[in-house]
Amino acid sequence: MQDVVIAGAGPVGLWLAAELRLYGVGVTVVETRPEPDPYSRALTVHPRSLELLACRGVEGPFLAEGLRVPSGHFAALTSRMDFSGLDSPFPFTLVLPQARTEALLAEHARSVGVRLLREHRVVGLAQDDDGVTVDVEAPNGPRTLRAAYLVGCDGTRSTVRTAAGIDFPGTDATVWAWMADVVLDEPPRSHTTTNRHGAVMVFPLPGGGHRVVGNDADSVRTTPTRPTFEELRARVLRITGTDFGMREASWISVFGNATRQAEQYRQGRVLLAGNAAHMHFPSGGPGLNVGLHDASNLGWKLAQTLAGTAPAGLLDSYHTERHPVGVELLRSTRAQAGLMTTYTPEALALRDLLGELITEVGEFSTALAVRAAGLATAYPPADPAAAHPLTVSRAPDLVVNGPGTLFPLLRRGRYVLLELAPGSGSPSLAPLAHDVRPGLDVHGAPPVEDRPHWSGVTAALVRPDGHLAWLGTGTDRTALLATAREAVAATIATAPAAA
Numbered sequence: 001m002q003d004v005v006i007a008g009a010g011p012v013g014l015w016l017a018a019e020l021r022l023y024g025v026g027v028t029v030v031e032t033r034p035e036p037d038p039y040s041r042a043l044t045v046h047p048r049s050l051e052l053l054a055c056r057g058v059e060g061p062f063l064a065e066g067l068r069v070p071s072g073h074f075a076a077l078t079s080r081m082d083f084s085g086l087d088s089p090f091p092f093t094l095v096l097p098q099a100r101t102e103a104l105l106a107e108h109a110r111s112v113g114v115r116l117l118r119e120h121r122v123v124g125l126a127q128d129d130d131g132v133t134v135d136v137e138a139p140n141g142p143r144t145l146r147a148a149y150l151v152g153c154d155g156t157r158s159t160v161r162t163a164a165g166i167d168f169p170g171t172d173a174t175v176w177a178w179m180a181d182v183v184l185d186e187p188p189r190s191h192t193t194t195n196r197h198g199a200v201m202v203f204p205l206p207g208g209g210h211r212v213v214g215n216d217a218d219s220v221r222t223t224p225t226r227p228t229f230e231e232l233r234a235r236v237l238r239i240t241g242t243d244f245g246m247r248e249a250s251w252i253s254v255f256g257n258a259t260r261q262a263e264q265y266r267q268g269r270v271l272l273a274g275n276a277a278h279m280h281f282p283s284g285g286p287g288l289n290v291g292l293h294d295a296s297n298l299g300w301k302l303a304q305t306l307a308g309t310a311p312a313g314l315l316d317s318y319h320t321e322r323h324p325v326g327v328e329l330l331r332s333t334r335a336q337a338g339l340m341t342t343y344t345p346e347a348l349a350l351r352d353l354l355g356e357l358i359t360e361v362g363e364f365s366t367a368l369a370v371r372a373a374g375l376a377t378a379y380p381p382a383d384p385a386a387a388h389p390l391t392v393s394r395a396p397d398l399v400v401n402g403p404g405t406l407f408p409l410l411r412r413g414r415y416v417l418l419e420l421a422p423g424s425g426s427p428s429l430a431p432l433a434h435d436v437r438p439g440l441d442v443h444g445a446p447p448v449e450d451r452p453h454w455s456g457v458t459a460a461l462v463r464p465d466g467h468l469a470w471l472g473t474g475t476d477r478t479a480l481l482a483t484a485r486e487a488v489a490a491t492i493a494t495a496p497a498a499a
Helices: 011-021 047-054 060-065 098-111 159-164 229-240 286-307 317-340 345-360 362-372 430-434 477-491
Strands: 002-007 027-031 067-069 093-095 115-118 121-127 132-138 141-152 176-184 191-195 198-204 210-216 246-256 259-261 270-272 415-420 440-445 457-462 468-473
Touching: 002 011, 002 132, 002 286, 011 027, 011 098, 011 286, 027 141, 047 060, 047 286, 060 098, 098 115, 121 141, 121 159, 141 159, 141 286, 159 270, 176 229, 191 229, 191 345, 198 229, 210 229, 229 246, 259 317, 286 317, 317 345, 345 362, 415 477, 430 440, 430 477, 457 477, 468 477
Parallel strands: 002 027, 002 141, 027 115, 141 270, 415 440
Antiparallel strands: 067 093, 121 132, 132 141, 176 210, 176 246, 191 198, 198 210, 415 457, 457 468
């Protein structure tokens, strides 16, 4: 019996599989497609996603291939959010077609021993107290796979979600837009136009070519049909006044604003991640990124559950933490869809006003940028009254003694306990490293002086997914050691826990 079967070899399924293998979990990924999809709906990798890749030491190939754009858009407004001042080692959006993101993640998954079965389609499942039996259609006929857990990363039409009986409430599409990868003889560096005729965005792709995204005011609310190349060129010309020398399209597609979310991310031994859990308008390209964040949240929790080292309720916390993130994702993309597909004078005036606020009010632009970059996610602490305000927020790439910064310390997927104290001696919290299973690394770091919210923090426990499990204050090292020991004991089980 496998530990985990994952349905879907897209970016989310591949990243989750690699995360599980970091802990020695046996993983089989089943994928319907005989070959990877050569076309790319998603194009952007956000700063937080790059941070998660860096926390495993695999960000290099992505940075080498992608185009770095130090800004992002909200609802295709002409005024863009400035990412250059973000508190991240990656203050930019990385433009990288999904096909390449998927290929790089597949290479990483293979390198850590993930088993991938193509032309295998999940058609049913049955749960019991000991595991999940997965019914699969394979090239040589029906077969079954047995696993302790099954994770559906199989998209918005998820067979796993349906077979598990998990509801997917929401709304059907009411507006539609189109996208295309084209060759332009007179390309702009980047271009955004919105007026009473519709909207068009044009931006370059790595390796040449351009992506064109837009919708036409006359057809935005009609039943979608994929435009021909000539129709696409005519629409771009009508909206922008030029076709930018468009002479070839390698791919044209349509998409809508259907918005849905799974009521449960966990149903017994079945879990959902990525588009199997949430469906939305793709403004700003958040879907792939939020899916990767789902996988990063789930991977270590599922691995510790399988190992019997998870504290009570850890696997349930996947839904508790990630479902509200999905709610916020849907709220944001709904708002942007409304702005991007309405062309009344009032809607255009609202767009102008928001654009002015982004340009003129730095706090407003920064707040939008932090959210769009994926850096604002914070989960509810177990005891809000007792917790430090930063508890379960994302840990920045703090300066640490030795390796330089925090993220390299997370590459083993272990908890990291930082003692923030002057000097470079052995941390007084070091004895805790020997008390904990499945693993805790204790490391010294200088006090944090460039972030006001960290004032007075003298210790921080960082989870394997880079979120802060606990923060301690006070300079009495004996008292701090006692408090840290209590925090670690409450966070990391040291005895086998029930699955």
